[in-house]
Amino acid sequence: MSCEPELRQPSKRKMGFLSEPTTPSTSSRPSSSHWPVKTGGILDRSSTSSHSLNPVIAAEIAAHETIKILHLQHNQFKEIPTSIAFFASTLTSLSIAHNELTSDTHS
Incomplete structure (x- = not known):
């Protein structure tokens, strides 16, 4: 019999863990499936x-779809997003009304 105290590893429950950590599923990340393209090449x-x-x-969307119309109205954009450049070769209409657009004045 040893005189040293028995060392036990604390249980995960005592350490505040209820289960093993898991890798987040890809469904929690934004993807093109969250941005469905409507008939006629409309991305709303x-x-x-x-x-x-x-x-x-x-x-990703531009690589697989022909976006002709992009609706961005009623959001919080402060400037026109540079990402619309991905749709530049096919885009014919951009709606960006009712945002928080600001303009820089250059002299």
Whole structure:
């Protein structure tokens, strides 16, 4: 019999863990499936409280779809998103009304 105290590893429950950590599923990340393209090449991102247009998703959509109309109205954009460049070769209409656009005055 040893005189040293028995060392036990604390249980995960005592340490505040209820289960093993897991890798987040890809469904929690934004993807092009969250940005469905409507018939006629319409991408409607209006009224989504957006302040930016994710360039990774924009590039993915542009690689697989022909975007002709992009709706960005009723959001929180402070400037025209540079990510619309991914749709430049096919885009014919851009709606960006009712945002928080600001302009810089250059002399």
